[in-house]
Amino acid sequence: EDRYGDDYYVSEEEDEEEPYDDEEDPEYDDMIVGDMWHYFDCSFIFSRPRPVHSETDWKSMRHAYAAVVGLERSNRIADKDGDGFAVPVQARSAGDEKGRGVFVTTAPVPKGQLVWSTSMTARFEKGSEYRAFLAKIRQDFACDVLQWAYVQSISDQSAEVDKPLVSVDLDAGSFINTVTEEDEEPNLGCHEQAALEHKGGCQQNYFALKDIQVGEELLLDYGDFAIREGWEWFGL
Numbered sequence: 001e002d003r004y005g006d007d008y009y010v011s012e013e014e015d016e017e018e019p020y021d022d023e024e025d026p027e028y029d030d031m032i033v034g035d036m037w038h039y040f041d042c043s044f045i046f047s048r049p050r051p052v053h054s055e056t057d058w059k060s061m062r063h064a065y066a067a068v069v070g071l072e073r074s075n076r077i078a079d080k081d082g083d084g085f086a087v088p089v090q091a092r093s094a095g096d097e098k099g100r101g102v103f104v105t106t107a108p109v110p111k112g113q114l115v116w117s118t119s120m121t122a123r124f125e126k127g128s129e130y131r132a133f134l135a136k137i138r139q140d141f142a143c144d145v146l147q148w149a150y151v152q153s154i155s156d157q158s159a160e161v162d163k164p165l166v167s168v169d170l171d172a173g174s175f176i177n178t179v180t181e182e183d184e185e186p187n188l189g190c191h192e193q194a195a196l197e198h199k200g201g202c203q204q205n206y207f208a209l210k211d212i213q214v215g216e217e218l219l220l221d222y223g224d225f226a227i228r229e230g231w232e233w234f235g236l
């Protein structure tokens with residue numbers, strides 16, 4: 001059955017879609033990310049262009065996050081409106097290869113300017129929480145999240161060791177692409193000087209690393225904050 005139809009860009013019609021409700025699979029609780037990719041049929045989901053999500057879509061994901069980790073730990077992101085962007089941007093297709101991307105609109109962004117903060121970021125400490133979250137959101141959103149989520153290292157004061165943490169930005173920050181080897185430098189990242197003036201510093205804020213012109217795509221270097229081999233470490 002094709003649950004997606006041809007009008008995939010028609011946003012109102014999409015609200016009818018449900019979380020993945022296939023027969024309960026007892027093996028789901030043991031799945032790692034590659035298994036879940038198959039389980040949610042993500043190759044099919046990504047075989048056609050993905051839409052840019054509406055505020056309602058993002059909110060539905062933030063609500064699911066709060067339902068899994070509880071209101072307190074969720075940092076109440078389900079109650080918040082808007083996104084983490086501090087400058088006018090537009091999320092749209094960045095081409096067939098890259099999928100969606102984020103572009104500067106309206107006015108150039110000067111070097112050192114705050115561009116985006118992790119104010120809508122979901123954080124998972126256990127694989128079971130991450131799996132429960134994915135099972136609660138729409139199937140195609142689960143595939144998006146599987147593509148967006150990244151593993152970071154946090155220091156656990158009590159044990160004096162570093163622990164892996166899975167992060168997913170539940171706003172259009174998730175659409176920011178990375179530089180590749182052929183690209184030049186990222187235009188977004190940690191600006192030490194500017195970070196001094198923002199709570200959370202470079203952990204929670206991303207700054208313009210050069211002057212960014214209207215129409216330019218925001219590009220991070222994922223390697224600056226995500227651990228590539230992190231999934232195994234996290235147990236997923």
Ligand SMILES: C[S@@+](CC[C@H](N)C(=O)[O-])C[C@H]1O[C@@H](n2cnc3c(N)ncnc32)[C@H](O)[C@@H]1O
Binds near residue numbers: 050147149176
């Ligand atoms: C955080 S998401 C970025 C948004 C993504 N383009 C989308 O449409 O959802 C990360 C994913 O974007 C894609 N991506 C990011 N940077 C890319 C690049 N420079 N070239 C091709 N694909 C890229 C990869 O599929 C990656 O797993």
